[in-house]
Amino acid sequence: MKDMDDIAAMMAGIGARAKEAAAELACAPAHARQAALEAAAEAVAAGEAAIIAANAEDLAFGREKGLSSAMMDRLMLDGTRIGAIVSGLRAVAAQKDPVGEVIAEWDMPSGLNIRRVRTPLGVIGVIYESRPNVTADAGALCLKSGNAVILRGGSESFHSSRAIHACLVQGLKAAGLPEAAIQLVPTRDRAAVAEMLRAVGTIDVIVPRGGKGLVGLVQAEARVPVFAHLEGICHVYVDRAADPEMARKVVMNAKTRRTGICGAAECLLVHRDVAATLGQQIVEDLMAAGVEVRAEGMRGSRPATAEDFGREFLDMIIAARVVDDIDGAIAHIRTYGSSHTEAILTEDDAAAERFFARLDSAILMRNASTQFADGGEFGMGAEIGIATGKMHARGPVGAEQLTSFKYLVDGHGAVRA
Amino acid sequence: MKDMDDIAAMMAGIGARAKEAAAELACAPAHARQAALEAAAEAVAAGEAAIIAANAEDLAFGREKGLSSAMMDRLMLDGTRIGAIVSGLRAVAAQKDPVGEVIAEWDMPSGLNIRRVRTPLGVIGVIYESRPNVTADAGALCLKSGNAVILRGGSESFHSSRAIHACLVQGLKAAGLPEAAIQLVPTRDRAAVAEMLRAVGTIDVIVPRGGKGLVGLVQAEARVPVFAHLEGICHVYVDRAADPEMARKVVMNAKTRRTGICGAAECLLVHRDVAATLGQQIVEDLMAAGVEVRAEGMRGSRPATAEDFGREFLDMIIAARVVDDIDGAIAHIRTYGSSHTEAILTEDDAAAERFFARLDSAILMRNASTQFADGGEFGMGAEIGIATGKMHARGPVGAEQLTSFKYLVDGHGAVRA
Numbered sequence: 140m141k142d143m144d145d146i147a148a149m150m151a152g153i154g155a156r157a158k159e160a161a162a163e164l165a166c167a168p169a170h171a172r173q174a175a176l177e178a179a180a181e182a183v184a185a186g187e188a189a190i191i192a193a194n195a196e197d198l199a200f201g202r203e204k205g206l207s208s209a210m211m212d213r214l215m216l217d218g219t220r221i222g223a224i225v226s227g228l229r230a231v232a233a234q235k236d237p238v239g240e241v242i243a244e245w246d247m248p249s250g251l252n253i254r255r256v257r258t259p260l261g262v263i264g265v266i267y268e269s270r271p272n273v274t275a276d277a278g279a280l281c282l283k284s285g286n287a288v289i290l291r292g293g294s295e296s297f298h299s300s301r302a303i304h305a306c307l308v309q310g311l312k313a314a315g316l317p318e319a320a321i322q323l324v325p326t327r328d329r330a331a332v333a334e335m336l337r338a339v340g341t342i343d344v345i346v347p348r349g350g351k352g353l354v355g356l357v358q359a360e361a362r363v364p365v366f367a368h369l370e371g372i373c374h375v376y377v378d379r380a381a382d383p384e385m386a387r388k389v390v391m392n393a394k395t396r397r398t399g400i401c402g403a404a405e406c407l408l409v410h411r412d413v414a415a416t417l418g419q420q421i422v423e424d425l426m427a428a429g430v431e432v433r434a435e436g437m438r439g440s441r442p443a444t445a446e447d448f449g450r451e452f453l454d455m456i457i458a459a460r461v462v463d464d465i466d467g468a469i470a471h472i473r474t475y476g477s478s479h480t481e482a483i484l485t486e487d488d489a490a491a492e493r494f495f496a497r498l499d500s501a502i503l504m505r506n507a508s509t510q511f512a513d514g515g516e517f518g519m520g521a522e523i524g525i526a527t528g529k530m531h532a533r534g535p536v537g538a539e540q541l542t543s544f545k546y547l548v549d550g551h552g553a554v555r556a
Numbered sequence: 557m558k559d560m561d562d563i564a565a566m567m568a569g570i571g572a573r574a575k576e577a578a579a580e581l582a583c584a585p586a587h588a589r590q591a592a593l594e595a596a597a598e599a600v601a602a603g604e605a606a607i608i609a610a611n612a613e614d615l616a617f618g619r620e621k622g623l624s625s626a627m628m629d630r631l632m633l634d635g636t637r638i639g640a641i642v643s644g645l646r647a648v649a650a651q652k653d654p655v656g657e658v659i660a661e662w663d664m665p666s667g668l669n670i671r672r673v674r675t676p677l678g679v680i681g682v683i684y685e686s687r688p689n690v691t692a693d694a695g696a697l698c699l700k701s702g703n704a705v706i707l708r709g710g711s712e713s714f715h716s717s718r719a720i721h722a723c724l725v726q727g728l729k730a731a732g733l734p735e736a737a738i739q740l741v742p743t744r745d746r747a748a749v750a751e752m753l754r755a756v757g758t759i760d761v762i763v764p765r766g767g768k769g770l771v772g773l774v775q776a777e778a779r780v781p782v783f784a785h786l787e788g789i790c791h792v793y794v795d796r797a798a799d800p801e802m803a804r805k806v807v808m809n810a811k812t813r814r815t816g817i818c819g820a821a822e823c824l825l826v827h828r829d830v831a832a833t834l835g836q837q838i839v840e841d842l843m844a845a846g847v848e849v850r851a852e853g854m855r856g857s858r859p860a861t862a863e864d865f866g867r868e869f870l871d872m873i874i875a876a877r878v879v880d881d882i883d884g885a886i887a888h889i890r891t892y893g894s895s896h897t898e899a900i901l902t903e904d905d906a907a908a909e910r911f912f913a914r915l916d917s918a919i920l921m922r923n924a925s926t927q928f929a930d931g932g933e934f935g936m937g938a939e940i941g942i943a944t945g946k947m948h949a950r951g952p953v954g955a956e957q958l959t960s961f962k963y964l965v966d967g968h969g970a971v972r973a
Contacts, residue, residue: 162890166913247935251924258916260946343946364781364947385969392971473579495964496583499675507668507967516972517963518664529677529760529960530781531948543946546934547912550924552802554809555933 143330150334153289154341156319157262161287163317165259169236171314172282176232179310183275184225186306191216193302194271201269201295209399213270214296224275224303227521231279234520237539238285252549257542259285261343264335265523266357268349269293274300277348278307278321280523284541287320289342291335293349294327301325336361346536348524351451366536367528370451371401371479373509376468376494378485379410383417385506386484390421392508393482395428399453401525402480402512406448407459408468409437414461422459429455436461449475465490469497476500478527480512501527501534560747567751570706571758573736574679578704580734582676586653588731589699593649596727600692601642603723608633610719611688618686618712626816630687631713641692641720644938648696651937654956655702667970674959676702678760681752682940683774685766686710691717694765695724695738697940701958704737706759708752710766711744718742753778763953765941768868783953784945787868788818788896790926793885793911795902796827800834802923803901807838809925810899812845816870818942819897819929823865824876825885826854831878839876846872853878866892882907886914893917895944897929918944918951 164172183190194216201214240257247253263286265277274292281288292300304323311318324331335342336357345365347357354368375393377386393404407425409418414437422432422439432439433447439459447458448471462468465483472481482504483494491505502512502525512535514522519537526532532540581589600607611633618631657674664670680703682694691709698705709717721740728735741748752759753774762782764774771785792810794803810821824842826835831854839849839856849856850864856876864875865888879885882900889898899921900911908922919929919942929952931939936954943949949957 165916245935247933249928249933251928251933253934258946261916382969388971389967389969396972491966499582499678499962502963502965504965504967507965507970508972510972511666511668511965511967511970516664516666516668517670518662529675533960534963543950545916546919546951548919548921548924548928549908550806550921550928552799552806553924553928554806555813555925555927555930 146326146328146330147334149326150324150331150338153322153324154262154338157287157289157322158341160317160319161259161261164285164287164320167285167316169238171316172236172285173232175282175310175314175316176228176279177310178313179279179307180225180228180232182306182309183221183228183303186302187218187221190221190299190302193298196298197296204295206295210269210295214299216271216299220272224272227272228275228279231283231521231538234283234538236283237542242544249555250551250553254547255544256547257539258545260541260543262287262289262341263541264289264291264338264342264345264363266291266332266335266345266347266349266353267293268353269295271296271299271303273348274303274323275307276521277346277523278304280521280538280541282320284538286541289322289324289335291324291332297327333360336363339363346523366524366526366532368524369477369479369527371403371512371525372406372449372451372475372477373402373404373479373512374406374408374472374476374481375404375509376408376462376465376481376483377410377413377418377421378465378483378487378490379412380487380490381413381417381484382486382506383420386417387421387424389482389484389506389508391424391428393510394425394430394457395455396508396510398455400510402510403453404482404509405450405452405457406475407457408462408471409459410465410468411461411463418461425457431456432459433457434459465493469494472498472500479525480504480509482507482509501525563743563745563747564751566743567741567748567755570739570741571679571755574704574706574739575758577734577736578676578678581702581704581737584702584733586655588733589653589702590649592699592727592731592733593645593696594727595730596696596724597642597645597649599723599726600638600645600720603719604635604638607638607716607719610715613715614713621712623712627686627712631716633688633716637689641689644689645692645696648700648938648955651700651955653700654959659961666972667968669966671964672961673964674956675962677958677960679704679706679758680958681706681708681755681759681762681780683708683749683752683762683764683766683770684710685770686712688713688716688720690765691720691740692724693938694763694940695721697938697955697958699737701955703958706739706741706752708741708749714744750777753780756780763940781947783941783943783949785941786894786896786944788820788929788942789823789866789868789892789894790819790821790896790929791823791825791889791893791898792821792926793825793882793898793900794827794830794835794838795882795900795904795907796829797904797907798830798834798901799903799923800837803834804838804841806899806901806923806925808841808845810927811842811847811874812872813925813927815872817927819927820870821926822867822869822874823892824874825879825888826876827882827885828878828880835878842874848873849876850874851876882910886911889915889917896942897921897926899924899926918942
C-alpha cells in the first residue's frame, strides 16, 4: 500500500462505495439510522475489552514515538472514556432527525406550492488527529444527518479507531444499512489525505478537526469545499460599564474552566476607565489562580509582547491589554481574532449592541463565558467542531449543519407565462 | 496594465477597498442601502442616452469580433431593456432587507439566550459574460444583502458595464455609502479573473454567471469558495399516471417558452406504458411547434444518439427516451442530470413522492413547468443565478442566499459548570 497509485486506487474505491451508500442513506428511514446508532452504542459497550487492547497497541506506539503527555492523554482510552463514547452515541441516536424536515413552505400566485426540505450533503470526509473518540462522534453525526462518511484519523490512534469503527459497522449491519456508510481509511499513509482533499465529485465537504497545522494543510491543499475550523483566539472585553462581580467570575471561568478547548479565552481587553481598578483586580484573580498574565498597560506576570496577541495559548496563560474604549476593543479583535467567539462584559445596552453589530465572529456573547461555545451548550446535541468560516455552517456544527436542502414544488399543471 | 504584476497590484487594491467597504456596509442601516438602490435606478433612467452610446461602442467591437447573433442580442441595450434594468433596481430596493434578521432564537437551561442573526457574507466576486444587465442585477443584490462586490463582466460588454456601474456608484454616493461597495474591474485582461479566483482572505465567495466554459474554468481554478452554477440539464418525466392534457401543456411550456434559459427542459422521459399514446402525442406536439426531437423508443425528428442525453441544447431541440418505469427515469436523471431542476407529471402521489425522495436536484417539480426555476417565480425577487451545488446556497440565489449568520448570546453573567 506504499505505492501512490495503489493509494489512489484504494481511495477511489472508498469514494465510489461512499457515494453509493450516500444515495441509499438519503432515502433510508430515520428509524433505521437511529437503530444503527443504538446498536453501535451496544457494540462499543460490549467491545470495551477489545477496544482497550487495541488502544494499548497505540499507546505503546505513541510511547515509542515519544508523544507529549498531552497527546498521550488524548490518545488513551479507559472504561470511563469508553462509557462516554457509548452515551455520546446514544445521545445522537435520540436527537431529532434533521433529514426531510420542511424548513419553509409557501404558495405563489402562479399556483406553485414550494417547500424547502432538508437533505443530506452526501459524502463527508473527516480528517482528524489522534483522538479515537472522534471516530465515534464524527461517524455518528454524519450518519444521523444521512451522510456517508470517510474517516481519516491520526496515525497514532490507528488501532483504537479501527476497533471503534468495527462497532459502528456492526450497528449499520444490525439496522440493514450499507456498511460503506461509515468507512475508515485503512492506511496510515498520508497520501490518503491528499487523495481525499482532491476528491471533487466524490466528497462533498471536508471537515478538518485538529490543530492549526492540520487545518492549515487542509485549507491550502483542498480542492473540495472545507468547513473552516480555525483556531479559537477568543477575546473577553471588560467594558467600563461592566458589573464588577460578574466580570471577575466570567473572566475566571472563560480562562480557567478548561484551557485546552477552542472556546477558552486567550486575550483580556479592558476599558481604560476601569483598567486600574476592576481590570487590575481581574488580573490579580487570574494570577492567584495560577494563570500567567502577559499584560500591556496593567501589572501582570510579565509584560506582553507583540506575539502574545492573536495567539492561541490553550494553557494557563492569557494576554491582557488596556484599550481606550469599545472601538479600541473592536479594532483589536478585528486585527487579532479568528472569528470564533468573543464576549463583552457590560451593563450598557448600547455598548453590547455596538459590539454585536461591529464584530462578525461566529459567536458573540454578552455577560457570558466564552467556554459556552459548544454544540451541547447551544442545544444542538453533539458537534463535529466549531466552524469559523462564513459559508454554509458557522459556529457549532451538529447534525443539522451537516445537511443541505432541496425545493419540492407542486404545480397542479402550472405553466409559466 | 498588461503586466501581470500590475494586474496583481491593481486587484489587491480593489480587494482591500472592497474589504473596507464591506466592514462599513455590514453596519450601515437598511434604509441607506435601499436609498442607494433607488438613486441608482434614477441614475440609470437619467443616463439612458449615455448608456446606449457606450453600448454602441461595445456593439461595434462585437461586430468586428464576429460575435454570434445570439451573443450580439444579449449584448444589445435599448430603451426597453434599460427600462427593465431600472425597474429591476427598484424591485430589489423594495425587497425585504435580509441583514440583521433573527432567523432563530431560543433559551438554554444554563440561562443563555441565543439568537441566530443574518449577516452579510463580506466580499462577493461576480464573474459573468457579456450581458450588461448583470452589472446592475448582481450589483444590486450584493448591495441589498450588505455585501461589497467586485464585478468582472465579459470583455465585449466593457463600455456598457462601465456606464451602468457609474450609475450604481452615483447611487452609493447619494446614500453616503462607500463607493468601493460596488467595484467594476477596469480592465479586459483575463489575468484579473485569475487574481479574483485566488483572492483567499479577501473575496468570500465567487459567483460565476455564464456558460459551461466560464463555470468550468472558475470551478477548476478557484481557491476561494464558489457557488456552483452548472448547466441546467432539466428533465421532464411523463409518468404512466400523468394527466394527458396537463402533460402536453406542461412539456410544451417547459421546452418552448424560452429555450435559452437554464430552466428549459432538455430531455423528455416517458413511461413505457404511455410511450406509444401520450408520449408519441407529446413528441408530435413538439415537432409541430418546430422542436427537433431526438428520440429513442419513439418516432421523433431523428433517432437520439448517446451524446444527446446529458446535453444542454438551449435551443429548439429536445432529447426523448422511453423508460421502463419511474426507477428508470430516476436512474437516467442520476446519470445525466446536472442537479438543477427536474419535473414529474403524474397524478400518482406515491410516484411523486418517490421522485422527490430519490432525486437530489436543487429543484424537483410535480405537474409544473421547469421554466418556473427562477428566483422571481419562487418569490425571492431577483436572483444572481441558480446554484446547483449543495453547499450554502442552492436553487435560486437571491439576496437572502448571499448572507451568512452569527450567533448573538446573552448570558446575564452565566459561567459554564
